[in-house]
Amino acid sequence: MSYIGIDKGGARHTYALANASGEILLTFQRNTPRDGSAQQEIVSLCAEISGLISEGATRQDPVSRIGISFGGPVDASKGETIMSHHVKGWEHIPICSIIEKKFNIPVVLDNDANCGALAEWKFGAGVGIDDLVYINVGTGIGGGVVANGQLVRGAHGVAGEIGHIVLNPNGPACTCERRGCLESYASGRNIERRYRELTGAHELISGQEIFARAAEGEKEALAIIWETAEYLAHGISLAVGILDPDIIIIGGGLSEAGPLLFDPLDEALARYVIPQMAGIKVVPAKLGYECGVIGAVALAMHVQ
Amino acid sequence: MSYIGIDKGGARHTYALANASGEILLTFQRNTPRDGSAQQEIVSLCAEISGLISEGATRQDPVSRIGISFGGPVDASKGETIMSHHVKGWEHIPICSIIEKKFNIPVVLDNDANCGALAEWKFGAGVGIDDLVYINVGTGIGGGVVANGQLVRGAHGVAGEIGHIVLNPNGPACTCERRGCLESYASGRNIERRYRELTGAHELISGQEIFARAAEGEKEALAIIWETAEYLAHGISLAVGILDPDIIIIGGGLSEAGPLLFDPLDEALARYVIPQMAGIKVVPAKLGYECGVIGAVALAMHVQ
Numbered sequence: 001m002s003y004i005g006i007d008k009g010g011a012r013h014t015y016a017l018a019n020a021s022g023e024i025l026l027t028f029q030r031n032t033p034r035d036g037s038a039q040q041e042i043v044s045l046c047a048e049i050s051g052l053i054s055e056g057a058t059r060q061d062p063v064s065r066i067g068i069s070f071g072g073p074v075d076a077s078k079g080e081t082i083m084s085h086h087v088k089g090w091e092h093i094p095i096c097s098i099i100e101k102k103f104n105i106p107v108v109l110d111n112d113a114n115c116g117a118l119a120e121w122k123f124g125a126g127v128g129i130d131d132l133v134y135i136n137v138g139t140g141i142g143g144g145v146v147a148n149g150q151l152v153r154g155a156h157g158v159a160g161e162i163g164h165i166v167l168n169p170n171g172p173a174c175t176c177e178r179r180g181c182l183e184s185y186a187s188g189r190n191i192e193r194r195y196r197e198l199t200g201a202h203e204l205i206s207g208q209e210i211f212a213r214a215a216e217g218e219k220e221a222l223a224i225i226w227e228t229a230e231y232l233a234h235g236i237s238l239a240v241g242i243l244d245p246d247i248i249i250i251g252g253g254l255s256e257a258g259p260l261l262f263d264p265l266d267e268a269l270a271r272y273v274i275p276q277m278a279g280i281k282v283v284p285a286k287l288g289y290e291c292g293v294i295g296a297v298a299l300a301m302h303v304q
Numbered sequence: 305m306s307y308i309g310i311d312k313g314g315a316r317h318t319y320a321l322a323n324a325s326g327e328i329l330l331t332f333q334r335n336t337p338r339d340g341s342a343q344q345e346i347v348s349l350c351a352e353i354s355g356l357i358s359e360g361a362t363r364q365d366p367v368s369r370i371g372i373s374f375g376g377p378v379d380a381s382k383g384e385t386i387m388s389h390h391v392k393g394w395e396h397i398p399i400c401s402i403i404e405k406k407f408n409i410p411v412v413l414d415n416d417a418n419c420g421a422l423a424e425w426k427f428g429a430g431v432g433i434d435d436l437v438y439i440n441v442g443t444g445i446g447g448g449v450v451a452n453g454q455l456v457r458g459a460h461g462v463a464g465e466i467g468h469i470v471l472n473p474n475g476p477a478c479t480c481e482r483r484g485c486l487e488s489y490a491s492g493r494n495i496e497r498r499y500r501e502l503t504g505a506h507e508l509i510s511g512q513e514i515f516a517r518a519a520e521g522e523k524e525a526l527a528i529i530w531e532t533a534e535y536l537a538h539g540i541s542l543a544v545g546i547l548d549p550d551i552i553i554i555g556g557g558l559s560e561a562g563p564l565l566f567d568p569l570d571e572a573l574a575r576y577v578i579p580q581m582a583g584i585k586v587v588p589a590k591l592g593y594e595c596g597v598i599g600a601v602a603l604a605m606h607v608q
Contacts, residue, residue, distance in 0.1 A: 073580075131459040145451075145546065147458075152451045154548020155435040156580065159451075164578050165545035166538065168472070176578055234470065238542045241469035242449065244458020274468050274480055276377075276460065 002061040004052050005296030006045065007069045007112070010086030013045065014293040017052050019061060022123060022297055026055065027290070038089045046102055053103060066099060066107045067300030069115035069292045075157055076110050082157075085140075108299050112136075113160055114151060115295025116285075117144025120249045121151075122298040124286035131245045134285075135162055135236065138252035140175070141183040147243060150304055163187065167234050182235035186228050188253055195224045207253060214260055225257075229264035236265075237272030240280055251285035258284075306365040307604040308356050310349065311373045311416070311596030314390030317349065318597040321356050323365060326427060326601055330359065331594070342393045350406055357407060370403060370411045371604030373419035373596045379461055380414050386461075389444075412603050416440075417464055418455060419599025420589075421448025424553045425455075426602040428590035435549045438589075439466055439540065442556035444479070445487040451547060455608055467491065471538050486539035490532050492557055499528045511557060518564055529561075533568035540569075541576030544584055555589035562588075 002025065007014040009032075016027040030048065033040060049066065056063040072090065073082040079096025096107040110118070117126075117134035126132045130149040136142045141163030145152040152159045163183035164176050171180020172190070184190055188207045195201070195210050199220050214221035236248050254261065262282060270278040287294055306329065311318040313336075320331040334352065337344060353370065360367040376394065377386040383400025400411040414422070421430075421438035430436045434453040440446045445467030449456040456463045467487035468480050475484020476494070488494055492511045499505070499514050503524050518525035540552050558565065566586060574582040591598055 129459075131456075131463075143546075147449075147451050147456045147463075148454050150452050150454070152435075152547065154451075155433075155550035156548050158578065158580060159435075159546065159548035161545050161548070161578060165542045166576055169538065169576070178575070178578075234473065238469045239546050241465050242447075242463065242543050242546055243456065244460050244463035244465070246459035271482070272470050272473070274462065274465060274482075276462060 001064045002056045002059070003297050003300040004049060004056075004063050004066040005069070005293045005298075005300060006049075006066065007115070007292030007296055008045075009071050009112070009292065013048070014290070015048050015052060016290075016293045016297055017055055017063070018297040018301075022294075022301055024290075024294070024297070025059070025061075027293060038093050042093075042095065042098060046099065049099065049103065053105070063105055065300040065303070066103075066105055067115075067296040067298070068095065068107065068109045069112045069296040069299070070095075070109060071112050073158060074109050074111050076108070076114075076153055077157075079107065079109050081109070108303055110153075110299050111142075111157075112292055112295070113142030114144040114153065115299055116142070116251050116291050117146060117160065117249075117295070118151060118298040118302070119287050119291045119295030120251065120285050121146050122302065123294055124291070125249045125283050126247060129246045131243065132247050132249060133162070133236070133239045133243060133245045134160075134249045134251060136252040137187060137232070137250060137254035139188050141187045143239075145239075145243060147245075162235060162239055165235060165238060167231065182231065185231040186235065191224060191228055194227065195221065198224060211257055211260060225261055226264050229261055230268050233265055233268030233272050236269055236282065240269075240273050240277055244277070245280075248280065248282045249285050250282060251287075251291060255284040305368045306360045306363070307601050308353060308360075308367050308370040309373070309597045309600030309602075309604060310353075310370065311419070311600055312349075313375050313416070313596065314388075317352070318594070319352050319356060320594075320597045320601055321359055321367070322601040322605075326598075326605055328594075328598070328601070329363070329365075331597060342397050346397075346399065346402060350403065353403065353407060357409070367409055369604040369607070370407075370409055371419075371600040371602070372399065372411065372413045373416045373600040373603065374399075374413060375416050377462060378413050378415050380412070380418075380457055381461075383411065383413050385413070412607055414457075414603050415446075415461075416596055416599070417446030418448040418457065419603055420446070420555050420595050421450060421464065421553075421599070422455060422602040422606070423591050423595045423599035424555065424589050425450050426606065427598055428595070429553045429587050430551060433550045435547065436551050436553060437466070437540070437543045437547060437549045438464075438553045438555060440556040441491060441536070441554060441558035443492050445491045447543075449543075449547060451549075466539060466543060469539060469542060471535065486535065489535040490539065495528060495532055498531065499525065502528060515561055515564060529565055530568050533565055534572050537569055537572030537576050540573055540586065544573075544577050544581055548581070549584075552584065552586045553589050554586060555591075555595060559588040
C-alpha cells in the first residue's frame with residue numbers, strides 16, 4: 001500500500017510517493033504552466049499521477065489514496081476547490097471526483113494551511129500531541145488547528161484562519177479589505193512594509209535581509225523584529241485562550257528566524273496569556289519546504 | 305437507567321435526577337452553607353446524592369452516572385477541582401473519586417462554562433450542530449467550544465477561556481491582572497463600570513437597569529450597549545476566525561437582552577469576520593437558569 005501526495009502551490013506542484021508509513025519513496029517538482037487553465041493543469045496533474053501509480057505498481061506497493069494540498073480555500077467534504085490564492089479559474093472545481101473517475105482511486109483534498117498542520121502533527125514538531133495550533137508565516141499568514149487529536153476544519157472549512165483575526169480594528173489595511181488583521185502586521189510582506197516605514201527606505205528590503213541586519217545588531221531591524229514578536233504573541237494568545245493547545249508550531253519562512261524572534265516571542269506570549277498558560281511553548285516547524293507535500297501524504301493516510 | 309446532575313455554584317447547589325433521555329424527573333436547590341469547608345460541603349452533597357439514588361431505585365431507574373458542574377477550573381481527566389471561583393478550600397479536591405468510593409457509581413466533573421456549552425449543545429440552541437462556541441456573559445465571561453462534534457477541553461482543561469483573551473493590551477485592568485481582556489469591557493460588572501464612567505453616576509446601576517433605560521431610549525444607556533456589542537463582536541470574531549463555528553450561543557444574564565443587544569452585535573460581527581463568514585449567527589441560549597444542572601446531566605450522559 002502506498003500514497004500519493006501533491007502540493008499544488010502557485011509557482012510549482014510538488015509530487016511524492018510514500019509508503020504505508022508515510023516515508024517518502026520519491027518526490028519531484030513541476031513548474032505550473034503560466035496562464036494554463038484549471039483544465040490544462042488537471043491534465044498535467046493526471047499525467048504525473050499516472051506515472052506515480054505505475055511506479056507504485058512496479059514496487060508492488062499499489063497506490064491506495066491520493067492527497068492534495070491546495071493553495072486556497074476548499075470544501076474538503078465535497079472534494080472541491082473554492083478558489084485559488086494564486087490564479088483565477090479554480091472556482092468550484094470538483095478536483096477529487098475528476099481524478100477519482102480517471103484512476104478509480106480515492107482522492108482527498110484540503111487547503112495548504114491544514115495540510116501544513118497535518119504534516120507537522122503527524123511527522124514534524126507535533127508528533128504525539130493531541131492539541132496544537134500551526135501557524136504558517138510567509139508572505140501571508142495561515143494556520144491549522146488540531147484539537148482532541150483531530151484536525152478542526154470548522155463548519156465552512158475555514159477554521160484556523162488566524163492571519164485574518166483582527167488585533168486592532170483601527171490598524172493598517174489588510175489584503176482582506178478589513179483593518180488590523182494579524183497578517184496586516186506580521187506577515188513577511190508587512191514586516192518589510194514596517195521596516196521601510198521605520199527607516200524611510202524606498203527600495204524593497206526582504207524579510208531575510210531584515211533578519212540578517214538584526215543579527216548584526218542594527219537597531220531598526222531589531223525594533224521591527226521585537227514588534228513582530230509582540231504582534232505574533234498577541235495573535236497566538238487569542239488561539240491559546242480559546243483552544244488551550246499544548247504547543248504552537250510556527251511554519252513558513254519565519255520558522256527559520258531562530259532565537260532572534262523566538263526568544264522575544266516567548267517572553268511576550270507569557271504576558272498575553274492567562275497565568276496558568278504562561279509556560280506555553282512556541283516551536284519552529286520541523287519540516288521545511290517539503291511540509292506541503294508531506295501534509296498531502298498525511299491527509300491521504302489519515303482521512304478524517 | 306437515570307443520571308444525577310449537580311450544579312455546584314457559589315450561593316447554592318442545584319440537583320437533578322434525569323431519565324435515560326436526559327429529561328429532568330425532579331430538581332431542587334440547596335443553599336451553600338456559608339463558611340463551610342469543602343469537606344462539609346461534600347458531606348451535604350453526598351446526603352442529597354444518597355436521596356437521589358434512592359429515588360432512582362424507587363422509580364426502577366437506577367442511577368448510572370453522576371455529573372458535576374463546578375464553578376471554577378477543574379482537571380476533568382483526573383476528576384479533581386483546581387480551585388473554586390467562589391470560595392477558598394477547593395484547591396485540588398478529588399471530588400469524583402470521593403463520591404465514587406462512597407456510592408460505587410461513576411462520577412464525572414467539568415467546569416460550569418463547559419457544562420453550559422454541553423447543555424446548550426445537547427438540549428438547547430445548539431442541538432445537532434457539530435461546531436459551536438458558547439459564551440456565558442454574566443458577572444464574568446466564560447465559554448466552551450464544541451468542534452468536530454466534541455467538547456474541546458484543551459491540553460490543560462482551560463479551552464474556551466474567551467473572557468480572558470486580550471482585545472487591547474492597553475485596555476482597562478482585568479480581574480486576571482492583565483489589561484484589556486474581553487471581560488474587562490463586556491462582562492456585567494464592566495458594563496456597569498462603563499455606564500458609571502460615562503454618566504458620572506456614583507451609585508451602582510445594575511446591568512438590567514441599564515438595559516431597561518436603553519429600552520426607554522436613554523442615550524447613554526444605548527451608547528453603552530452599542531459599545532458592548534462592539535467589544536463582544538470583536539471577541540467573538542476571534543473565536544470565529546480560529547474555529548469557524550456554525551453558531552455562537554450567548555448564555556448568562558446577557559442572553560435575555562433581546563434585539564437591543566443582538567441586532568447591533570450581528571451588525572458589528574459581520575464587520576469583524578472574513579467576508580465568507582459574514583452570515584455567522586449569534587443566538588441567545590435557550591436554557592435559562594437551569595442550564596448548569598442540565599449541563600451536569602449532559603456531562604453524565606455523554607462522557608467524552
